[in-house]
Amino acid sequence: MATIFDNVVTRENDHTHLVRNLMDRNPKVAAALLSCLTQQTISEVEAAKFIYRTQQSFEGPDGRQIPDIVVLGENLQCLIEVKIDPELGLTPRQLDGYAGCFSTERGKKHLCFLVPNDWKHSHLLVQISAALEKQNVYVHRCYWKDLIPKLAQTVASGEDNLLKEVLNFWKWRFEISQMTPDEREFMKTWSGEKYRAIRKLEKTVDQAKKLFDARQHKTELETDVTAYGFYIKRQDLYLLWIGIWDTAPAPLTYGYQLDSPHWLRPSSIPSGGAIVPDSPAVAKNQYHLWAFPQEAWDDAERVYAKALSFLDTYLPRAGETA
Numbered sequence: 001m002a003t004i005f006d007n008v009v010t011r012e013n014d015h016t017h018l019v020r021n022l023m024d025r026n027p028k029v030a031a032a033l034l035s036c037l038t039q040q041t042i043s044e045v046e047a048a049k050f051i052y053r054t055q056q057s058f059e060g061p062d063g064r065q066i067p068d069i070v071v072l073g074e075n076l077q078c079l080i081e082v083k084i085d086p087e088l089g090l091t092p093r094q095l096d097g098y099a100g101c102f103s104t105e106r107g108k109k110h111l112c113f114l115v116p117n118d119w120k121h122s123h124l125l126v127q128i129s130a131a132l133e134k135q136n137v138y139v140h141r142c143y144w145k146d147l148i149p150k151l152a153q154t155v156a157s158g159e160d161n162l163l164k165e166v167l168n169f170w171k172w173r174f175e176i177s178q179m180t181p182d183e184r185e186f187m188k189t190w191s192g193e194k195y196r197a198i199r200k201l202e203k204t205v206d207q208a209k210k211l212f213d214a215r216q217h218k219t220e221l222e223t224d225v226t227a228y229g230f231y232i233k234r235q236d237l238y239l240l241w242i243g244i245w246d247t248a249p250a251p252l253t254y255g256y257q258l259d260s261p262h263w264l265r266p267s268s269i270p271s272g273g274a275i276v277p278d279s280p281a282v283a284k285n286q287y288h289l290w291a292f293p294q295e296a297w298d299d300a301e302r303v304y305a306k307a308l309s310f311l312d313t314y315l316p317r318a319g320e321t322a
Contacts, residue, residue, distance in 0.1 A: 032153075038138070205229055
């Protein structure tokens with residue numbers, strides 16, 4: 001999956017600054033992130049008043065300590081260490097130096113480690129927690145894979161496309177996607193032609209999205225392990241999904257979700273198509289999908305024309321009701 005952050009956010013410091021900037025930019029995101037990290041309930045109103053800093057220096061008896069992120073509030077001091085490499089641990093100076101980073105004047109004190117699922121140094125947190133016990137500092141470990149879904153829920157109905165792109169990037173970077181036995185068996189019959197065909201299909205989806213964007217339609221990208229596509233929206237409502245999906249009955253399809261308050265459903269329904277579940281685990285969330293013809297698989301203009309015809313024919317126009 002390609003995102004605008006792939007070639008920009010590569011190092012640990014890059015991820016650290018991205019986390020800090022998101023919290024400073026969006027109090028709703030900051031509240032969700034800090035609540036997950038500290039295991040405390042932090043409101044959006046509180047988060048809006050906090051100060052967010054990176055690379056703040058603290059002088060202690062054992063030298064200088066520089067936590068990745070420092071969050072300061074009237075009754076809160078939270079240090080966040082961001083880790084992206086499972087092998088990268090903590091230096092001896094870090095293990096002993098956190099005590100000098102906390103002020104005795106502030107209320108609740110938290111030291112949080114945001115780490116990949118396979119981080120190999122969690123045992124060190126027991127030692128750190130014991131050293132900070134007298135200062136009433138709570139030490140927490142939070143996995144990226146647990147944080148990302150909570151942030152996604154927070155912004156699901158919002159209009160911040162940049163934030164959604166960040167979450168797509170982190171989801172692909174940190175979520176674990178193990179192959180099933182059937183998928184491993186399929187990989188044994190590797191075909192370069194099939195791979196190239198799928199990549200060309202993805203390119204058609206990308207080009208179709210750009211056509212809708214250029215022609216003043218509102219779109220929202222969706223890319224994960226099971227699907228590669230985009231939504232067409234009107235204000236806060238979804239109108240149509242277009243893309244590649246492992247559940248779909250054809251390589252390239254379009255359709256809508258049957259029962260969701262977030263969708264503007266068709267005033268009438270064309271014949272044909274197939275009803276498919278959103279996922280095997282959530283069978284009640286169903287989509288009605290139609291296949292694009294083969295000649296559209298490598299032709300974004302045909303995809304655009306077919307989808308636009310569906311919207312114009314079956315969807316209520318702006319200002320009308322279904």
